[in-house]
Amino acid sequence: MPSVTQAVxxxxxxxxxxxxxxxxxxxxxxIASELKVSAxxxxxxxxxxxxxxxxxxxxYGGVTLTPRGxxxxxxxxxxxxLWELYLYMRLGVPLELVDGEAERLEHVLSDDMEELLTRxxxxxxxxxxxxxxxxxxxxxxxxxxxxLGQLExxxxxxxxxxxxRNPEKLRYLVSLGLLPGxxxxxxxxxxxxxxxxxxxxxxxxxxxxxxxxxVIVRGAPAAxxxxxxxxxxxxxxxxxxxxxxxx
Amino acid sequence: MPSVTQAVxxxxxxxxxxxxxxxxxxxxxxIASELKVSAxxxxxxxxxxxxxxxxxxxxYGGVTLTPRGxxxxxxxxxxxxLWELYLYMRLGVPLELVDGEAERLEHVLSDDMEELLTRxxxxxxxxxxxxxxxxxxxxxxxxxxxxLGQLExxxxxxxxxxxxRNPEKLRYLVSLGLLPGxxxxxxxxxxxxxxxxxxxxxxxxxxxxxxxxxVIVRGAPAAxxxxxxxxxxxxxxxxxxxxxxxx
DNA sequence: CTAAAAAGTTAGCCATATCTAATTCTGCGT
DNA sequence: ACGCAGAATTAGATATGGCTAACTTTTTAG
Numbered sequence: 001m002p003s004v005t006q007a008v009x010x011x012x013x014x015x016x017x018x019x020x021x022x023x024x025x026x027x028x029x030x031i032a033s034e035l036k037v038s039a040x041x042x043x044x045x046x047x048x049x050x051x052x053x054x055x056x057x058x059x060y061g062g063v064t065l066t067p068r069g070x071x072x073x074x075x076x077x078x079x080x081x082l083w084e085l086y087l088y089m090r091l092g093v094p095l096e097l098v099d100g101e102a103e104r105l106e107h108v109l110s111d112d113m114e115e116l117l118t119r120x121x122x123x124x125x126x127x128x129x130x131x132x133x134x135x136x137x138x139x140x141x142x143x144x145x146x147x148l149g150q151l152e153x154x155x156x157x158x159x160x161x162x163x164x165r166n167p168e169k170l171r172y173l174v175s176l177g178l179l180p181g182x183x184x185x186x187x188x189x190x191x192x193x194x195x196x197x198x199x200x201x202x203x204x205x206x207x208x209x210x211x212x213x214x215v216i217v218r219g220a221p222a223a224x225x226x227x228x229x230x231x232x233x234x235x236x237x238x239x240x241x242x243x244x245x246x247x
Numbered sequence: 248m249p250s251v252t253q254a255v256x257x258x259x260x261x262x263x264x265x266x267x268x269x270x271x272x273x274x275x276x277x278i279a280s281e282l283k284v285s286a287x288x289x290x291x292x293x294x295x296x297x298x299x300x301x302x303x304x305x306x307y308g309g310v311t312l313t314p315r316g317x318x319x320x321x322x323x324x325x326x327x328x329l330w331e332l333y334l335y336m337r338l339g340v341p342l343e344l345v346d347g348e349a350e351r352l353e354h355v356l357s358d359d360m361e362e363l364l365t366r367x368x369x370x371x372x373x374x375x376x377x378x379x380x381x382x383x384x385x386x387x388x389x390x391x392x393x394x395l396g397q398l399e400x401x402x403x404x405x406x407x408x409x410x411x412r413n414p415e416k417l418r419y420l421v422s423l424g425l426l427p428g429x430x431x432x433x434x435x436x437x438x439x440x441x442x443x444x445x446x447x448x449x450x451x452x453x454x455x456x457x458x459x460x461x462v463i464v465r466g467a468p469a470a471x472x473x474x475x476x477x478x479x480x481x482x483x484x485x486x487x488x489x490x491x492x493x494x
Numbered sequence: 495c496t497a498a499a500a501a502g503t504t505a506g507c508c509a510t511a512t513c514t515a516a517t518t519c520t521g522c523g524t
Numbered sequence: 525a526c527g528c529a530g531a532a533t534t535a536g537a538t539a540t541g542g543c544t545a546a547c548t549t550t551t552t553a554g
Contacts, residue, residue, distance in 0.1 A: 002539090002540085005540075005541090007540080007541065007542095027501080027502090028501075028502060028503090029500090029501060029502080037541090037542070037543090038542075038543060038544080039501075039502065039503085040502085040503070040504080040505095040542085040543075040544080041541070041542050041543075042502090043502065043503055043504085044503095044504095044541080044542090045541075045542095048540095048541095059502080059503075059549090060501080060502060060503080060548095060549060060550065087360075090337070091360070091363045091364070091367060092363060093359070093360070093363060097359060101357060101359075101360060104355040104357075105352075105355055107355075108351040108352055108355055110348060110351075112340070112344060112348075113334075113338070113340070113348060116338045116339060116340060117338070120338060249509090249510090252510075252511090254510080254511065254512095274531080274532090275531075275532060275533090276530095276531060276532080284511090284512070284513090285512075285513060285514080286531075286532065286533085287512085287513075287514085287532085287533070287534080287535095288511070288512055288513070289532090290532065290533055290534085291511080291512090291533095291534095292511075292512095295510095295511095306519085306532080306533075307518095307519060307520070307531080307532060307533080
């Protein structure tokens with residue numbers, strides 16, 4: 001019986017991501033471009049994953065994850081986002097680089113280590129991009145909020161999430177200060193998907209509609225609940241308790 | 248031209264380790280048992296590594312690393328030991344588990360991350376077992392000291408290094424408190440490779456000769472230079488500087 | 495409704511890294 | 525000096541994952 005290799009993990013994660021964002025049913029072509037492999041590679045891997053009962057698949061029919069497949073996918077996503085947060089908070093890895101590093105580390109996280117990371121971070125709920133970290137049981141908090149591009153002139157909001165799909169764009173957004181937790185105000189919004197003029201931390205920036213829609217915000221009445229813990233690197237870490245002998 | 252895969256890294260590291268401990272020239276059989284693969288696997292990989300100019304090899308003649316091969320091997324060893332120290336100091340991973348975790352992490356450490364790890368640890372020179380961490384240029388400090396089993400009755404010493412080859416034994420040594428930095432006194436040494444009675448942190452233990460020779464110690468006159476920085480987990484970490492935009 | 499475009503699949507191949515079984519060296523002991 | 529045991533190599537097979545080229549099915553547009 002085939003085992004869960006790194007390739008298997010990559011496929012499951014990609015399929016999960018696509019079905020999470022797009023529809024339930026995922027096409028071979030989408031998987032191929034997500035993973036940057038050829039379509040035939042996807043077909044053959046998908047047939048293998050079917051025999052492993054990790055997904056449902058019929059010829060020409062697209063794929064959906066089975067519960068077992070989703071469970072593994074969410075484990076990987078959990079690993080990925082835990083590493084992202086850890087690298088950002090404890091090692092000061094720049095936000096734009098965090099995804100790439102976690103991409104490799106996600107496959108290398110034992111249960112023991114996962115436990116230590118989690119504790120060290122204080123049972124975190126969100127990664128530094130604002131995406132929710134799946135719980136160990138596979139529960140995933142919904143991303144609440146609306147795209148920045150939807151806001152009307154005069155609105156105040158707090159950034160909840162910044163897409164990390166494109167490192168270049170992310171780098172730019174970060175340079176504007178548009179990262180999770182930031183307070184912003186829409187000073188002006190040009191009509192017809194036009195650019196927004198936003199005020200961030202005292203400075204004014206003009207942001208194109210495409211870029212603005214990578215940013216998810218939630219409403220910010222005068223004082224916002226800071227329940228979600230302000231994110232940011234450089235917070236004094238606590239180390240895991242030194243332990244003596246253990247069983 | 249073949250690339251440096253994880254398997255290549257594993258072979259180079261194994262060969263380096265064997266030639267470091269045994270002689271310059273390493274046999275196919277030793278590599279096979281070090282990596283727990285069959286001899287034919289080693290032969291074929293070694294032929295490949297030769298074409299990559301990472302080692303010297305003649306049929307039936309054993310192998311030696313070329314400078315290029317050694318450089319890569321030392322990079323991996325550096326990664327391994329940096330991760331070991333980081334996990335031990337900052338995440339509280341128990342000493343007996345640190346090697347296994349690092350075994351997987353060593354292949355996943357970008358230059359950027361290596362830099363951050365190094366800085367976070369304050370340019371460390373030794374891993375938590377007491378082994379020296381190769382410098383980025385490939386320089387490796389010698390392990391100074393003698394085996395604990397060599398000490399005579401009445402001698403005082405400080406543990407410099409504890410072998411991590413056997414996790415079971417290591418776990419036991421750790422449970423005795425026999426870890427790098429510990430002060431010990433030999434209360435009695437039985438003749439003919441007999442067991443030692445040692446005093447460690449106020450408690451007395453009897454240690455067999457085999458076990459005792461996994462421990463390397465250096466002399467401990469009344470006050471020892473604590474130049475080598477006392478090792479131990481739970482030291483307050485400092486996080487990498489948050490950085491803004493960067494080139 | 496049908497033909498072309500797009501998407502997906504099959505066929506066949508390559509590279510990596512492993513293994514077992516069979517064969518060939520090497521070097522040691524008598 | 526010679527045979528033999530042990531080490532190493534060759535031969536040949538397997539598993540994983542990826543690719544291109546050619547073919548089939550589905551979808552879409554006129």
